[in-house]
Amino acid sequence: MGTPATLHSRADTRATVIPMRRAESANVVHCPTSCQTCSLREICLPAGLGPHEVEQLNGIVHRKRALKRGDYLRRAGNPMQSLYAVRTGHLKSSVLHEDGREQVTGFHMMGELLGMDAIATGKHACDVIALEDSEICEIPFADFERLSRTLPVLQQHFHRVMSREITRDYGIMLLLGSMRAEERLATFLLNLSQRFAARGYSSTQFVLRMTREEIGSYLGLKLETVSRAFSRFQNDGLITVKNKSIEIKFPERLRALMGECASTRQ
Amino acid sequence: MGTPATLHSRADTRATVIPMRRAESANVVHCPTSCQTCSLREICLPAGLGPHEVEQLNGIVHRKRALKRGDYLRRAGNPMQSLYAVRTGHLKSSVLHEDGREQVTGFHMMGELLGMDAIATGKHACDVIALEDSEICEIPFADFERLSRTLPVLQQHFHRVMSREITRDYGIMLLLGSMRAEERLATFLLNLSQRFAARGYSSTQFVLRMTREEIGSYLGLKLETVSRAFSRFQNDGLITVKNKSIEIKFPERLRALMGECASTRQ
DNA sequence: CGAAAACTTGATGGGGCTCAATGCTTGTGG
DNA sequence: CCACAAGCATTGAGCCCCATCAAGTTTTCG
Numbered sequence: 001m002g003t004p005a006t007l008h009s010r011a012d013t014r015a016t017v018i019p020m021r022r023a024e025s026a027n028v029v030h031c032p033t034s035c036q037t038c039s040l041r042e043i044c045l046p047a048g049l050g051p052h053e054v055e056q057l058n059g060i061v062h063r064k065r066a067l068k069r070g071d072y073l074r075r076a077g078n079p080m081q082s083l084y085a086v087r088t089g090h091l092k093s094s095v096l097h098e099d100g101r102e103q104v105t106g107f108h109m110m111g112e113l114l115g116m117d118a119i120a121t122g123k124h125a126c127d128v129i130a131l132e133d134s135e136i137c138e139i140p141f142a143d144f145e146r147l148s149r150t151l152p153v154l155q156q157h158f159h160r161v162m163s164r165e166i167t168r169d170y171g172i173m174l175l176l177g178s179m180r181a182e183e184r185l186a187t188f189l190l191n192l193s194q195r196f197a198a199r200g201y202s203s204t205q206f207v208l209r210m211t212r213e214e215i216g217s218y219l220g221l222k223l224e225t226v227s228r229a230f231s232r233f234q235n236d237g238l239i240t241v242k243n244k245s246i247e248i249k250f251p252e253r254l255r256a257l258m259g260e261c262a263s264t265r266q
Numbered sequence: 267m268g269t270p271a272t273l274h275s276r277a278d279t280r281a282t283v284i285p286m287r288r289a290e291s292a293n294v295v296h297c298p299t300s301c302q303t304c305s306l307r308e309i310c311l312p313a314g315l316g317p318h319e320v321e322q323l324n325g326i327v328h329r330k331r332a333l334k335r336g337d338y339l340r341r342a343g344n345p346m347q348s349l350y351a352v353r354t355g356h357l358k359s360s361v362l363h364e365d366g367r368e369q370v371t372g373f374h375m376m377g378e379l380l381g382m383d384a385i386a387t388g389k390h391a392c393d394v395i396a397l398e399d400s401e402i403c404e405i406p407f408a409d410f411e412r413l414s415r416t417l418p419v420l421q422q423h424f425h426r427v428m429s430r431e432i433t434r435d436y437g438i439m440l441l442l443g444s445m446r447a448e449e450r451l452a453t454f455l456l457n458l459s460q461r462f463a464a465r466g467y468s469s470t471q472f473v474l475r476m477t478r479e480e481i482g483s484y485l486g487l488k489l490e491t492v493s494r495a496f497s498r499f500q501n502d503g504l505i506t507v508k509n510k511s512i513e514i515k516f517p518e519r520l521r522a523l524m525g526e527c528a529s530t531r532q
Numbered sequence: 533c534g535a536a537a538a539c540t541t542g543a544t545g546g547g548g549c550t551c552a553a554t555g556c557t558t559g560t561g562g
Numbered sequence: 563c564c565a566c567a568a569g570c571a572t573t574g575a576g577c578c579c580c581a582t583c584a585a586g587t588t589t590t591c592g
Contacts, residue, residue: 095436095437095439095440097440097444097525098525099525101440101444102444103436103439103440103443103444105436105439105440116428116429116432117429117432117433117436118429119425119426119428119429120426120427120429120430120432120433121429121433125432125433125436126436145418145421145422145425146418148421149415149416149418149421150415152411152412152415155411155414155415156411159385159411159428160385160386161386162382162385162425162428162429162432163382163383163384163385163386163387163428164386165432166382166383166386166391166428166431166432166435167383167386167387167391169432169435169436169438169439170361170369170371170383170391170392170435171361172435172439173361173369173371173435173438173439173442174361174363174367174369174371176439176442176443176486177369177442177483177484177485177486178363178367178368178369178483178486180547180548181547181548211569211570211571212570212571212572213570217443217444218443219443220442220443220444221548221549222548222549222550223570223571224548224549224550224571224572224573225547225548225549226571227571227572227573228548228572228573230571230572231572231573243556243557243570243571259363259364259365446579446580447579447580477537477538477539478538478539478540479538487580487581488580488581488582489538489539490539490540490541490580490581490582491579491580491581493539493540493541494540494541494580496539496540497540497541509538509539509588509589
């Protein structure tokens, strides 16, 4: 089910050949797609909104900010003006310890909302970097807050999205605080699998856009440990790993592995 | 500076001797204190609101739900109707893995808002348990959302509070993902210190309301490791530990310890 | 006061980190 | 288009931090 999640952003940015509609600032390029016609409207911010409400939301969204692989969308400390939604591509967020240690706090794919960490202080708490060429919609936050006051459904949806980010974080705390290396990696793969599936891609075959080191940082492991765990999974026949291509052969066995160690130890 | 943070909630609930104003449900007991007179108004939800706005907020808050030590405020899976604010006492939140492992996701003290994890699904994602006798204000969420649509300042403040929870979570991910045991404990103590200070209590002397095991769960360590780290800190003269009483003798040395290991290892 | 819970401390072992070498992939410029 | 460099990934060997197991002490609370 679903098409393979190859996601070569260069290859499928058909939008780039269509002439631009208008440009309100040098940095922000508008492309013709609107929230109404966007394929992500059931996943992204418009989810649950009626046609008229989506139109209003569309009115404040600046569309298509293009990023090349390695580009920063935001740097920690940058003043916050907007939320961002991923249209195509993949990004990572990471926080930096004073002494230079990096902790990846999340990987983001299409339809996901970024920048909510920055509301508290007005400055971005993380670096956000494109893992491949990506396109981003920008949503000026002041406009958005204003609009959400007149559209209760939008307000509620936004609160749910922020709340979901919080529960996601709790899940990662559980992972980091009480799982062993292979459980962490299994959890990670199944999470990706599920998110690809929700976007109509294959849940069993996909391409990782991040390095082993970035996976390790996210999971609180060293890159060698990640690599070894992949190899172990492959030897056990659970998955096939070929560089960044993953095929999950036995999702249920992978799932069983998530809680395995805990039951053996006490 | 500040009074010692003994926080015997039983002892300072002067409010209980004053007659109750009204009671809208059997479970919810109203006490005469209002948001307007509450000593936490600069820390809690009313922060930044004008007198008239605080009055409106006060109108929807159900005051003083009393909890005894060990009581559940919410259980994971419970339907979510309200947010909660801690008036007195201390609580913990924890998520349960299917196999029974517990991960403490937070400790909560007066003025802090709980329940934001439950907005996404309409069900509480964590167990919330009183670590000592505590008092809670209940804020029906539907009322709150409605009110925040008419009070932009309240809306903005709520978004900031949710955002702050997200950045707090990122900090814990950093801690769990890339700090060693002693760094974690030092970070934890300094965080408590700062939160006590913000509430007018001593930043150098306070009483832990949680067990070593709960600290360990929060920090991704075993209770023995927590105990040993406390002993080590005490031997090094950084702190004095007497059961649950903590005195921080050299905050700056504790702070230096937070980034120490990283600089030694490359 | 007695039992249960919480805490401390010691001994031991293992999971994952570190260091190191090698192979592979990707991107760039001649 | 190929060659080379740089980044990325794999794998091995050894070690260390922290978990585990165990025992004894202190504190809490009914």
